[in-house]
Amino acid sequence: MDSIVSLKSMGKVFHTKNGDVKALDDINLDINRGEIFGIIGLSGAGKSTLVRCINYLEVPTEGDVYFEGKPLKNMGEYGIRSVRRNMGMIFQQFNLLSQRNILNNVCFPLEISGVPRAAAVKRAKELLKLVGLSDREKAYPAQLSGGQKQRVAIARAIATNPKLLLCDEATSALDPKTTKQILDLIKDINKNMGITVIVITHEMKVIESICDRVAIIENSRIAEMGRVEDIFANPQSEIGKKLILGDVLPNKEIVSGVKLRIEFDGRSSFEPVLSNMILSCGIPVNILYAQTKDIGGSAVGHMIVQISGEEEAVKAKRYLDSIGVVYHEVELTEGKELID
Numbered sequence: 399m400d401s402i403v404s405l406k407s408m409g410k411v412f413h414t415k416n417g418d419v420k421a422l423d424d425i426n427l428d429i430n431r432g433e434i435f436g437i438i439g440l441s442g443a444g445k446s447t448l449v450r451c452i453n454y455l456e457v458p459t460e461g462d463v464y465f466e467g468k469p470l471k472n473m474g475e476y477g478i479r480s481v482r483r484n485m486g487m488i489f490q491q492f493n494l495l496s497q498r499n500i501l502n503n504v505c506f507p508l509e510i511s512g513v514p515r516a517a518a519v520k521r522a523k524e525l526l527k528l529v530g531l532s533d534r535e536k537a538y539p540a541q542l543s544g545g546q547k548q549r550v551a552i553a554r555a556i557a558t559n560p561k562l563l564l565c566d567e568a569t570s571a572l573d574p575k576t577t578k579q580i581l582d583l584i585k586d587i588n589k590n591m592g593i594t595v596i597v598i599t600h601e602m603k604v605i606e607s608i609c610d611r612v613a614i615i616e617n618s619r620i621a622e623m624g625r626v627e628d629i630f631a632n633p634q635s636e637i638g639k640k641l642i643l644g645d646v647l648p649n650k651e652i653v654s655g656v657k658l659r660i661e662f663d664g665r666s667s668f669e670p671v672l673s674n675m676i677l678s679c680g681i682p683v684n685i686l687y688a689q690t691k692d693i694g695g696s697a698v699g700h701m702i703v704q705i706s707g708e709e710e711a712v713k714a715k716r717y718l719d720s721i722g723v724v725y726h727e728v729e730l731t732e733g734k735e736l737i738d
């Protein structure tokens with residue numbers, strides 16, 4: 399298989415005043431030309447560091463990155479810059495230039511690489527058409543919705559015809575409908591322009607909807623890797639099971655005990671709620687299903703948890719009552735009831 403990027407025994411240690419932080423450890427990956435490759439993991443797993451190492455915004459402290467077979471180490475400033483021109487990048491926070499209108503945001507990377515103004519404007523207009531924003535070229539970033547900003551960021555990222563598009567949590571700030579539109583656009587760009595895509599996310603549904611293969615990263619290491627359908631059908635690692643079974647419908651046999659559907663309305667953040675609930679009932683609480691979104695530290699959405707004892711469930715309910723979180727007891731005889 400023709401790989402466009404290879405990571406060989408790559409590691410990254412940050413030296414901080416509070417000691418060393420190992421963000422990546424012994425990462426080995428081959429990204430095939432033309433594929434959409436997903437990297438998933440919980441917050442702090444090392445995902446952003448990994449993607450920043452791919453374009454050498456962070457320099458690995460061990461091993462190396464190979465782009466089209468060539469190691470980036472010892473390539474020198476000039477070589478790294480030419481590799482970076484082949485890698486577009488988009489982010490959760492869009493990172494548009496607020497002082498420039500949309501057209502000039504897309505022109506920016508073209509200006510940097512020395513394209514004459516008239517040609518840059520022509521190219522930028524084509525790209526804005528491609529992402530469906532031809533009518534907004536004079537608008538400024540602040541006047542656009544999140545989805546529109548991400549479209550501009552995509553147009554800007556592919557302006558110089560990169561071979562690779564790196565997406566770091568590109569849909570994490572967007573609602574589900576806009577997420578789907580942006581993922582569809584990324585998929586189109588992959589198929590129609592032949593751009594290889596690396597998608598970093600903490601959301602399984604992003605992996606499921608566009609990726610061909612996925613690597614699951616936990617505590618700085620790759621826990622497992624493979625074709626998305628294989629990993630979904632049969633996750634091997636604990637983290638894989640957690641990420642996948644946390645998002646799909648549970649099997650009948652594991653759904654015993656008391657099931658509570660907890661609603662998060664944005665007034666609380668779900669980690670403390672969950673850990674206090676576990677503390678108050680004194681036994682593990684199993685998350686069967688979660689459809690929550692973290693917006694600036696507060697949770698929105700709902701979660702279904704399973705508590706194995708009646709007595710413990712009473713305590714958990716008492717705790718939820720005390721903090722004013724809405725919940726309902728649910729019966730799960732069939733997985734279908736989880737979807738509403």
Ligand SMILES: Nc1ncnc2c1ncn2[C@@H]1O[C@H](COP(=O)(O)OP(=O)(O)O)[C@@H](O)[C@H]1O
Pocket residue numbers: 412413414419420421439440441442443444445446447448
């Ligand atoms: N510049 C940095 N200096 C020190 N530590 C860092 C730096 N960047 C990331 N880290 C640490 O590396 C680990 C991985 O972070 P990151 O790659 O941002 O994870 P993720 O994107 O999966 O949430 C975390 O422990 C984080 O605190």
Ligand SMILES: [Mg+2]
Pocket residue numbers: 445446447567
């Ligand atoms: Mg990150």
